[in-house]
Amino acid sequence: MSPASLMLQGNSFQISDNWPGYSLDLFTYPQHYYGDLEYVLIPHGIIVDRTERLAKDIMQDIGDNDIVVLCVLKGGYKFCADLVEHIKNLSRNSERFISMKVDFVRLKSYHNDQSMQDMQIMGGDDLSKLTGKNVLIVEDIVGTGRTMKVLLNNIEKYKPKMIKVASLLVKRTSQPDGYRPDYYGFEIPDLFVVGYALDYNEHFRDLNHICVINDHGKAKYRV
Ligand code: HPA
Ligand code: MG
Secondary structure, three states: OOOOOOEEEEEEEOOOOOOOOOOOOOOOOHHOOOOOOEEEEEHHHHHHHHHHHHHHHHHHOOOOOOOOEEEOOOOHHHHHHHHHHHHHHHOOOOOOOOOOEEEEEEEEEEEEEEEEEEEEEOOOOOOHHHOOEEEEEEEEEEEEOHHHHHHHHHHHHOOOEEEEEEEEEEEOOOOOOOOOOOOOEEEEEOOOEEEEEEEEEEEEEEEEEOEEEEEHHEEEHHO
């Protein structure tokens, strides 16, 4: 295997296990996180650029349909907002007309950096509104895929016409049989990451870049 690399494999953006990331000193980030981070894994600009391409792919596949975008809160809000914005821009500049509704569902399964056994679906709007609709679920990160499978099972009960899943990140976990979303931005190593709305106990959502948290940061914000 090549040394520390961002690998190009087809159209999948893979960040290899030995990728050292970028020094924090190359970018700006909130002062209240100084000392809490190890390095930048994905700078904000690359996230936005990659999201634009996902928007194009999604438009190409389902751009002739009206879609309901189902944003999985809270971690998915940045990715969802940027993705919807890109889809709107692409649709404005093309012959295609796409009508989008954005809805929200909230899940919670993490405590500190550990996934909990039970996943709660909370604050879900009335999911029966999804019946007969083309649904695009927008998530921040897929790990084992357990969360996504539970969510998909729940939504399928309401008989949507189509369900697609877009996740900004896919984490390479020890379970290789893992679930793969229809669209994803980056495949990352099995690291706990924060930023761009991904949190550690509700902290770091206000960080623009996706970063790896260090032990000091973990201890400081542990609950
Ligand atoms: N960071 C934040 N939230 C998460 C992660 C992560 O690495 N994995 C699953 N939820
Ligand atoms: Mg999440």
